[in-house]
Amino acid sequence: METLSTPTINHISAVVKLHKLSDSLGFIEKIAEEIAQGLNLNIVKKVSNKFEPIGRTLVYILSESHLAIHTWPEFNLMHIDLVSCSNTTLTDFDRVLAGILREFQVVEYKSKSHNI
Amino acid sequence: METLSTPTINHISAVVKLHKLSDSLGFIEKIAEEIAQGLNLNIVKKVSNKFEPIGRTLVYILSESHLAIHTWPEFNLMHIDLVSCSNTTLTDFDRVLAGILREFQVVEYKSKSHNI
Numbered sequence: 001m002e003t004l005s006t007p008t009i010n011h012i013s014a015v016v017k018l019h020k021l022s023d024s025l026g027f028i029e030k031i032a033e034e035i036a037q038g039l040n041l042n043i044v045k046k047v048s049n050k051f052e053p054i055g056r057t058l059v060y061i062l063s064e065s066h067l068a069i070h071t072w073p074e075f076n077l078m079h080i081d082l083v084s085c086s087n088t089t090l091t092d093f094d095r096v097l098a099g100i101l102r103e104f105q106v107v108e109y110k111s112k113s114h115n116i
Numbered sequence: 117m118e119t120l121s122t123p124t125i126n127h128i129s130a131v132v133k134l135h136k137l138s139d140s141l142g143f144i145e146k147i148a149e150e151i152a153q154g155l156n157l158n159i160v161k162k163v164s165n166k167f168e169p170i171g172r173t174l175v176y177i178l179s180e181s182h183l184a185i186h187t188w189p190e191f192n193l194m195h196i197d198l199v200s201c202s203n204t205t206l207t208d209f210d211r212v213l214a215g216i217l218r219e220f221q222v223v224e225y226k227s228k229s230h231n232i
Contacts, residue, residue, distance in 0.1 A: 006131065006133075006188075006191055006193055007188050007191060007193070009131070009195055011129060011197070011230075013127060013199075013230065013232060014232065015122065015125070015232050017122075044165050044173075045163050045165050046163075047161050047162075047163040047175065047177060048177075049160050049161050049177045051179070057177045057181065057182060059163065059175045059177060059182055059184070061163060061164075061165045061173045061175060063167070065173065065184075065186055065195075066173060066175055066184050066186070066197075068175070068181075068182045068184065068199065070181055070182070070199065072122075072123050075122055075123060077122055077123070079125055079181075079199065081127070081182070081197065081199055083129075083184065083186065083195065083197055110232045111232065112230070112231075112232045114127075114129065114228070114230045115228075116129060116130065116131050116226045116227065116228045
């Protein structure tokens with residue numbers, strides 16, 4: 001991105017595997033709201049979808065870009081995708097997620113900051 | 117991701133700088149719909165937001181995950197983020213984008229496939 005005149009774009013994604021991952025909307029909303037709160041991101045609009053037979057997607061448009069969470073309860077797995085024009089670092093993200101996931105039995109957690 | 121039992125998650129993002137990037141909803145919807153059509157992705161739900169003074173976000177929940185586009189018309193720039201559980205490759209994505217962008221004066225195009 002060095003050659004482009006651009007805004008700040010911080011792109012982070014994570015895969016979280018729990019011992020037991022809920023298929024409820026409440027679960028995915030709680031995770032997303034706590035991420036937004038923990039990283040001082042402002043939710044502008046929300047959209048969600050329930051897939052058949054299981055699995056959900058929740059997307060928040062943020063004033064800083066977007067946060068999307070997809071769940072695959074059949075794998076006890078969720079994918080978190082955050083694009084932010086705020087100065088959110090991977091360290092901040094991991095710290096917030098560690099706090100959120102404290103109440104769950106985490107089987108695996110992987111996160112990464114992406115550059116183009 | 118080798119150690120996780122997971123679904124396929126293909127994650128691709130791109131930054132596109134045009135000579136002149138429109139701030140209209142029609143522009144961003146056209147780009148998103150042509151990406152979905154070109155990659156055989158199925159749009160389930162849409163949400164968009166207009167920022168002040170300029171800039172838009174459009175997110176499509178797909179049956180294969182999500183497609184989000186953010187524009188920064190002040191930089192003539194857009195960021196495209198695609199998370200897909202279909203077998204979308206970076207080559208497919210670049211080919212579709214090349215077709216879509218043919219009618220615009222592209223200053224810079226960067227894309228990348230992301231792994232966790």
